[in-house]
Amino acid sequence: xxxxxxxxxxxxxxxxxxxxxxxxxxxxxxxxxxxxxxxxxxxxxxxxxxxxxxxxxxxxxxxxxxxxxxxxxxxxxxxxxxxxxxxxxxxxxxxxxxxxxxxxxxxxxxxxxxxxxxxxxxxxxxxxxxxxxxxxxxxxxxxxxxxxxxxxxxxxxxxxxxxxx
Amino acid sequence: xxxxxxxxxxxxxxxxxxxxxxxxxxxxxxxxxxxxxxxxxxxxxxxxxxxxxxxxxxxxxxxxxxxxxxxxxxxxxxxxxxxxxxxxxxxxxxxxxxxxxxxxxxxxxxxxxxxxxxxxxxxxxxxxxxxxxxxxxxxxxxxxxxxxxxxxxxxxxxxxxxxxx
DNA sequence: TTGAATTGCGCAATAG
DNA sequence: CCTATTGCGCAATTCA
Numbered sequence: 001x002x003x004x005x006x007x008x009x010x011x012x013x014x015x016x017x018x019x020x021x022x023x024x025x026x027x028x029x030x031x032x033x034x035x036x037x038x039x040x041x042x043x044x045x046x047x048x049x050x051x052x053x054x055x056x057x058x059x060x061x062x063x064x065x066x067x068x069x070x071x072x073x074x075x076x077x078x079x080x081x082x083x084x085x086x087x088x089x090x091x092x093x094x095x096x097x098x099x100x101x102x103x104x105x106x107x108x109x110x111x112x113x114x115x116x117x118x119x120x121x122x123x124x125x126x127x128x129x130x131x132x133x134x135x136x137x138x139x140x141x142x143x144x145x146x147x148x149x150x151x152x153x154x155x156x157x158x159x160x161x162x163x164x165x
Numbered sequence: 166x167x168x169x170x171x172x173x174x175x176x177x178x179x180x181x182x183x184x185x186x187x188x189x190x191x192x193x194x195x196x197x198x199x200x201x202x203x204x205x206x207x208x209x210x211x212x213x214x215x216x217x218x219x220x221x222x223x224x225x226x227x228x229x230x231x232x233x234x235x236x237x238x239x240x241x242x243x244x245x246x247x248x249x250x251x252x253x254x255x256x257x258x259x260x261x262x263x264x265x266x267x268x269x270x271x272x273x274x275x276x277x278x279x280x281x282x283x284x285x286x287x288x289x290x291x292x293x294x295x296x297x298x299x300x301x302x303x304x305x306x307x308x309x310x311x312x313x314x315x316x317x318x319x320x321x322x323x324x325x326x327x328x329x330x
Numbered sequence: 331t332t333g334a335a336t337t338g339c340g341c342a343a344t345a346g
Numbered sequence: 347c348c349t350a351t352t353g354c355g356c357a358a359t360t361c362a
Contacts, residue, residue: 108273
């Protein structure tokens with residue numbers, strides 16, 4: 001949780017030294033094995049040994065920390081490369097996700113506009129119908145029963161306010 | 166796991182070598198001299214000279230490249246630090262922006278729901294009013310004019326379909 | 331030309 | 347043990 005490892009030290013924290021042999025990938029000709037010297041670099045074993053003492057089973061709490069990092073070790077290089085790939089992948093996904101999210105915003109905004117337009121339309125329709133309704137109601141209430149169709153007799157059209165959000 | 170195995174463009178791109186002297190601020194040794202050794206490291210001038218050829222004006226194609234990078238130069242360190250700062254800042258903003266965008270999505274989604282609910286409501290209201298209207302229209306059309314308020318005479322309520330967009 | 335801002339990349343610590 | 351994430355520094359580029 002959180003980030004305990006935060007040495008406020010500025011320049012060069014863990015990095016310290018980072019010498020990488022420039023294995024110019026140029027040539028590519030014959031010399032197949034570029035680096036392979038020094039593979040017998042034994043790390044100081046923090047734990048003397050663990051030859052299944054007694055029963056000969058279980059070895060769970062092997063609190064083996066980390067032998068710093070065998071620099072030019074073959075395996076080291078391999079791990080680094082793997083990690084580098086993972087990092088690249090992860091970052092790619094991250095970026096993609098950001099793009100997707102941005103696009104989502106655009107889509108939602110669009111839909112929002114559509115919905116608002118629809119609301120406007122419905123509101124208008126409603127208001128019209130209500131007005132018509134009121135008009136009739138008035139006619140009925142006033143007992144005004146014209147013999148044959150008589151419109152345009154409403155001086156003040158009560159505009160019903162649309163539901164205020 | 167599928168390991169595409171990177172072809173060759175392996176590590177050490179521009180990096181090549183990256184040795185960073187610890188430069189522990191704590192005076193580890195007696196030489197209290199802060200830092201100022203080796204400052205006369207002149208870089209090989211890539212361009213011999215540029216004595217304004219022709220007129221004494223204009224200097225567009227001054228292909229002055231960058232003397233690689235004076236490693237322990239005082240100014241170098243300063244520039245690095247500045248850049249590191251800028252990088253941190255930039256990344257912070259970038260991350261913040263991503264968060265904001267994500268939140269924007271949430272807000273828009275919320276508003277969308279609200280709008281849809283409103284649409285549903287309005288549609289319902291409209292449908293009711295329309296029905297009522299039709300009913301009355303029928304009554305009038307059928308010339309059904311009860312002496313004094315007599316409703317409930319519509320056996321089949323015509324359900325007007327709501328406008329489907 | 332200069333300096334800040336971005337960007338791609340590798341390293342190491344750590345989370346899962 | 348391995349991959350995925352994350353913070354960080356370096357260097358090349360792009361912007362102003």
